[in-house]
Amino acid sequence: MHYLEEDTIVAPATVPGTGALSLIRVSGRAAIAACGSVVRVCGMPLSDTPGGRLRYGEVFLADGSLLDTVVVSVFRAPHSYTGEDSVEVSCHASKYIVSTLIEMFCAAGCRLAGPGEFTQRAFLAGKMDLSQAEAVADVISSNSAASHRVAMNQLKGGYSNDLKSLRSQLVEMASLLELELDFSEEEVEFANRDQLKALLQTVSGHIEKLISSFKLGNAIKNGIPVAIVGPVNAGKSTLLNALLNEDRAIVSSIAGTTRDTIEETVNIGGILFRFIDTAGLRETSEDIENEGIKRSIKKLSEAEIVLAVIDLTAPLEETCAAVKEIAEKVDFTSQKLVILLNKCTSEGANKNVTLINNIITNINNQVVTLEVSALEKIGLDKLENLLKEYFGALNLQEDTTLVTNVRHLEALKEARKNLSAVSLGLRTGSPTDLVAQDLRDAITAISSILGEDITPDTVLHHIFKNHCIGK
DSSP: OOOOOSSOEEEESSOTTSSSEEEEEEESTTHHHHHHHHSEESSSOGGGOOTTEEEEEEEEOTTSOEEEEEEEEEEOTTSSSSSSOEEEEEEEOOHHHHHHHHHHHHHTTOEEOOTTHHHHHHHHTTSSOHHHHHHHHHHHHOOSHHHHHHHHHHHHTHHHHHHHHHHHHHHHHHHHHHHHHHTGGGTOOOSOHHHHHHHHHHHHHHHHHHHHTHHHHHHHHHOEEEEEEOBTTSSHHHHHHHHHTSOOSOOOSSTTOOOSOEEEEEEETTEEEEEEEOOOBOOOOOHHHHHHHHHHHHHHHHOSEEEEEEETTSOHHHHHHHHHHHHHTOOTTTOEEEEEEESOSSTTOOTHHHHHHHHHHHHOTTOEEEEOBTTTTBSHHHHHHHHHHHHHTTOOOTTOOOOOOHHHHHHHHHHHHHHHHHHHHHHHTOOHHHHHHHHHHHHHHHHHHHTOOOOHHHHHHHHHHHOOSOO
16 A cells, blocks of 8 residues: 655654753655755755755744754655655754744645644555554553553564464455355365365464453553452552552541542553552442442452452451452452451561461462551562562563454454354355355454455455466
């Protein structure tokens, strides 16, 4: 796909006033000419400057006064981010300088770029596929080592290569079936049904793996959800404040202070965790508090990790009842439960610890208990190490493929549904044209992630390239 816009666009690529320098990006047919009319350079005209060169220049206002000294980076099509002629102007990070330069570029024939328009042009020029274009925003917004690695893999094309491989295998299948339709009167079978079933199983398994990766991919992108739950006055808000090292949540001895959920993120060991402080669990007739408790239970069900904060100074019977109530709400097949025995003065000092541990072991031996004091910050280092241990074991590499985009997830689910229909059609002996249509729909779903269309020409090209008859 190759596409060039007639308009030349300009926009700041950095936020003015946040550092020593700002960058202004210009792209389009007239980018170099427009820059040449705004920036005065010595020696060789900017229009004659080869791509990949830096030029020092000065910018003067209409009254002849110097606005700024700048450095211009020249990129010649197609060797630029957008695939068009482009320039990037480095100037001092004054809001006045940046806005004046933008005005001067607009007066020279440019227009302000729309949101994401540089990346859109890169996609339309064939510099990247749609999934890579979407990854640009993920790279920019990544706020942990893990989310950065996942986004960079997608931007570099690792995820795209996976999808292209799947798409290629499905096109192979479709071309064989299309051949049978073309020679239906001769009753020729080009597609070995056993081989098709085996290939279908392989592709379907890969798609299922990608779909299953979304939960983790989305968690890494937005922060692994960690629900802080427990009875009222157990110290949940104090724990959140201690983990954040700031007074984010209101702490009070009055029961039921927290009425709604509070969410904040913390980077621990290169992985972003999203801690969710919730309303205390108890029986109450107060409507607003009841709504808060319902939200607490919902957040508990959605969390990857549940931190159950239990007050060690409370009566043992109440403590054990609270532990059992929380454990009953945890799905141990997909969630991890950590019991935090809070308000300890020192490890092992409370006689209830052993009794509580015995009860917890009887509930589920996967549960981990830690003695902590959120107020005194005792044991929080062990909690952080435990969280790192849970997700540090992922050891994500740059080539790790995880689905992080909801649009991609829905497209993969659509492909899975269509491939299930293909599988059913092969098992039941459905007419070839119906099976071929379901297969085309699956290819279309995968192609939509890449921003590519599947057309009859795509299949025909594959037929003549790989299955030429009578040559």
